[in-house]
Amino acid sequence: MNQTDKPDTLTSIDTSSHKINNYWKKNLKIMSALLFCWFFFSLGCGVLWVDYLNQYTIPGTGFKLGFWFAQQGSVIAFVFIVLIYALMMNRADKEANNANLNSK
Amino acid sequence: MSILNWTYLFVGLSFSLYLFIAWRVRVKDTQGFYVAGRDVPAYANGMATAADWMSAASFISMAGLISTMGYAGSVYLMGWTGGFVLLALCLAPYLRKMGHYTVPEFIGDRYESDVARVIAIICAVFISFTYVAGQMRGVGVVFSRFLNVDISTGVFIGMFIVFIYATLGGMKGITWTQVAQYWVLITAFLVPTIAISIQLTGHVIPSFGMGATLIEPAVVGQTNFLLNALDGTLTDFGWHAYTEAFEGKWSKFNVFATALTLMVGTAGLPHVIVRFYTVKNVQAARWSAFWALLFISILYLSAPSLASFSRYYMIHTLNGSSAETLPDWFHSWEKTGLILWLDDGDGLVRYSGDQSNEIFRSGKIGTGELESIKNKHQVWLSGDTANGMNGRQLLLDKQLSGPDRDIIMLAAPEMASLSNWIIAFVAAGGLAAALSTASGLLLVISSSIANDLYYRTLNPKASQKNQLLVGRMTIAVAVVIAGYFGLNPPGFVGQVVAFAFGLASASFFPAILLGIFNQRVGTVPAICGMLSGISLTAYYIINCVFLNGDRWTLGMIENGITPEAFGMIGMLVNFAIVFIMTPFFPPPSDRVKAIIQSVRSPEA
Numbered sequence: 001m002n003q004t005d006k007p008d009t010l011t012s013i014d015t016s017s018h019k020i021n022n023y024w025k026k027n028l029k030i031m032s033a034l035l036f037c038w039f040f041f042s043l044g045c046g047v048l049w050v051d052y053l054n055q056y057t058i059p060g061t062g063f064k065l066g067f068w069f070a071q072q073g074s075v076i077a078f079v080f081i082v083l084i085y086a087l088m089m090n091r092a093d094k095e096a097n098n099a100n101l102n103s104k
Numbered sequence: 105m106s107i108l109n110w111t112y113l114f115v116g117l118s119f120s121l122y123l124f125i126a127w128r129v130r131v132k133d134t135q136g137f138y139v140a141g142r143d144v145p146a147y148a149n150g151m152a153t154a155a156d157w158m159s160a161a162s163f164i165s166m167a168g169l170i171s172t173m174g175y176a177g178s179v180y181l182m183g184w185t186g187g188f189v190l191l192a193l194c195l196a197p198y199l200r201k202m203g204h205y206t207v208p209e210f211i212g213d214r215y216e217s218d219v220a221r222v223i224a225i226i227c228a229v230f231i232s233f234t235y236v237a238g239q240m241r242g243v244g245v246v247f248s249r250f251l252n253v254d255i256s257t258g259v260f261i262g263m264f265i266v267f268i269y270a271t272l273g274g275m276k277g278i279t280w281t282q283v284a285q286y287w288v289l290i291t292a293f294l295v296p297t298i299a300i301s302i303q304l305t306g307h308v309i310p311s312f313g314m315g316a317t318l319i320e321p322a323v324v325g326q327t328n329f330l331l332n333a334l335d336g337t338l339t340d341f342g343w344h345a346y347t348e349a350f351e352g353k354w355s356k357f358n359v360f361a362t363a364l365t366l367m368v369g370t371a372g373l374p375h376v377i378v379r380f381y382t383v384k385n386v387q388a389a390r391w392s393a394f395w396a397l398l399f400i401s402i403l404y405l406s407a408p409s410l411a412s413f414s415r416y417y418m419i420h421t422l423n424g425s426s427a428e429t430l431p432d433w434f435h436s437w438e439k440t441g442l443i444l445w446l447d448d449g450d451g452l453v454r455y456s457g458d459q460s461n462e463i464f465r466s467g468k469i470g471t472g473e474l475e476s477i478k479n480k481h482q483v484w485l486s487g488d489t490a491n492g493m494n495g496r497q498l499l500l501d502k503q504l505s506g507p508d509r510d511i512i513m514l515a516a517p518e519m520a521s522l523s524n525w526i527i528a529f530v531a532a533g534g535l536a537a538a539l540s541t542a543s544g545l546l547l548v549i550s551s552s553i554a555n556d557l558y559y560r561t562l563n564p565k566a567s568q569k570n571q572l573l574v575g576r577m578t579i580a581v582a583v584v585i586a587g588y589f590g591l592n593p594p595g596f597v598g599q600v601v602a603f604a605f606g607l608a609s610a611s612f613f614p615a616i617l618l619g620i621f622n623q624r625v626g627t628v629p630a631i632c633g634m635l636s637g638i639s640l641t642a643y644y645i646i647n648c649v650f651l652n653g654d655r656w657t658l659g660m661i662e663n664g665i666t667p668e669a670f671g672m673i674g675m676l677v678n679f680a681i682v683f684i685m686t687p688f689f690p691p692p693s694d695r696v697k698a699i700i701q702s703v704r705s706p707e708a
Contacts, residue, residue, distance in 0.1 A: 023704075023705065023706050024704045024705075027704075031193050031194070034189075034193060035189075035193060035194075038186065038189045038190075038193075042182045042186050042363070042367075043182075043360060043363060043364065046178060046182055046363075047182075047356065047359050047360045047363060048356070048360065050175075050349045050350075051349060051350075054347070054349065058315065061312075061315030061316065061329070062314075062315050062316070062317070062329025062330055062331035062332050063314075063315040063331065064331075064347050066349065067175060067178075067331075067347040067349070068315070070175060070178035070181070070182065070349075071170075071175075071177075071178050071181055071408040072311055072314075072405060072408065074178075074181070074182045074185070074186065075181060075182070075185045075401050075404050075405055076401070076405070078185050078186060078188065078189050078397060078401070079394075079397050079398055079401050081189050081193075082188065082189060082192045082193075082393055082394045082397050083394050083398075085192060085193055085390065085394075086192075086390040086391050086393070086394045089197070089390055090387045090390060090391075092706070093386070093387060093706040093707060096705075096706040097706055
């Protein structure tokens with residue numbers, strides 16, 4: 001960011017609200033991608049398409065695929081979703097704060 | 105040492121530990137009392153949240169529910185964990201950034217209205233009491249079975265312990281006690297589950313055991329995968345197959361809607377949300393949501409395994425047994441009325457899903473009445489049909505077929521013939537689960553009334569000391585009311601829990617979500633949305649459950665919408681009303697808009 005050559009207060013307020021806007025957009029993007037996964041693995045694979053998936057079994061086990069998603073897979077997916085969210089958003093926070101420090 | 109002595113030892117030890125922790129971290133200011141001084145590390149907050157969230161229902165009842173429901177039981181697994189995803193992604197970080205103590209406070213400030221605040225307080229208090237009643241019943245069940253004391257004595261002991269550490273330590277005391285309670289309850293759950301898994305399938309990890317093959321197939325000729333064998337056995341005995349999706353009232357719509365209601369309801373539950381106020385910043389709030397879900401998932405991934413193991417085990421040990429060969433655990437649980445056997449005259453047990461079933465539970469029938477039913481049944485068996493009575497038909501009509509679902513978890517260590525000390529440890533685990541949730545809920549009740557109603561609405565000039573006093577007094581009153589429900593459990597605890605989730609999803613979730621993600625929604629639409637969501641949900645559940653009204657089919661849903669599933673409709677109505685009304689009413693003030701903007705920016 002080469003904002004340093006513009007010491008004008010008005011533009012610096014503009015750029016900082018612009019940055020917040022970018023941060024918020026990034027947040028919404030991460031959120032909607034992860035919420036899609038949330039729906040897909042639980043209500044999707046575990047409920048809506050369970051009949052179709054139940055035709056298949058996980059090789060080497062007695063789990064029908066849809067049943068496995070409903071009772072095991074969805075919970076495992078949830079843990080990963082929340083983990084990915086914490087990692088990505090905390091990094092986004094750090095980047096936004098560093099950018100703020102640099103531009104000051 | 106006998107089971108009784110071991111139980112006294114473990115319960116005594118764990119209770120002293122909780123009291124010791126409460127004494128060590130006792131607090132003197134409102135900040136510590138409501139949000140633990142905001143200095144709880146993320147992993148500890150995660151454990152506390154997990155213990156807070158996993159109630160007597162999760163620990164004692166859930167495995168049993170899944171065990172009897174099979175596939176449909178997944179709604180509890182998905183619903184109660186999936187809600188955490190919504191909470192972590194859509195609510196927790198923003199609420200933490202706002203920096204309030206409670207949910208009603210957020211709603212009151214965001215929508216700039218005391219009316220909205222009071223509606224939120226009423227919902228929070230109602231939901232919390234519904235829950236506490238269930239916890240106190242759990243304490244009663246554990247005490248009466250494991251300590252051979254009167255249920256009322258057990259409830260009094262439980263009330264006393266909760267009261268001491270909740271009033272002394274507030275949120276701080278509760279948080280650190282819950283960390284200890286998490287370890288007690290998760291160990292108590294895993295040890296018997298792993299033991300049964302090893303016995304039946306040879307797998308140490310229950311989730312793998314559930315998909316594995318049986319070591320000794322009970323029926324020759326069946327495929328020896330546990331789940332396949334279970335499906336086969338269940339259909340042979342007149343039930344639906346364990347893994348079969350969508351049967352009876354659990355149509356695809358109802359499974360979907362119930363799971364979604366539970367998810368959204370979980371995200372809107374005040375005692376879970378409030379936990380995210382106790383960490384030091386937003387980053388820590390995100391991590392603590394992850395830790396909480398990780399710690400919860402350990403139990404939630406094992407519970408369905410335990411459910412399938414114990415269903416299989418129970419059917420194969422009970423069927424064909426005679427009075428002499430019935431297992432020991434049957435006799436010890438028969439005393440509690442959670443399971444009983446009324447023979448049809450051949451001297452052999454038959455546990456099945458049809459008319460020939462001989463295994464029942466006593467439900468709400470008193471011991472005196474139960475004895476007379478048993479005696480009359482004996483007379484009837486001896487051929488004297490004039491003086492006797494067919495007890496099996498009577499219990500079948502009362503819908504008391506099959507053992508009580510609570511037995512699945514509580515009797516698991518005995519089914520796996522584990523040592524006495526493990527059986528006793530499970531009692532301590534059940535108590536930890538019930539007490540940790542009860543204390544978290546009591547604090548929500550106290551903060552809703554003392555902070556939101558008394559300080560924010562009625563007497564804004566109250567001093568800290570004064571607020572703390574009101575807070576502690578509210579807990580005392582709440583403990584007494586909760587104790588009353590423990591002694592006289594309402595017969596409809598199960599339905600009332602549906603009520604709590606329905607209300608949480610129809611009221612809090614849309615209001616909080618729109619409050620953060622929409623800057624245009626103003627006071628009037630938000631209040632109208634909440635009121636219509638709540639009243640529609642309340643009307644439907646009361647009409648269906650208590651007045652035996654018809655279930656709505658909306659012209660397309662087979663068997664109608666179950667009351668448990670209706671929260672989803674209430675939520676949709678809430679959203680719809682808000683969106684329709686918003687263009688006609690003024691947007692929030694600039695002050696509120698500034699707050700929303702600051703919530704959306706990264707925390708420095």
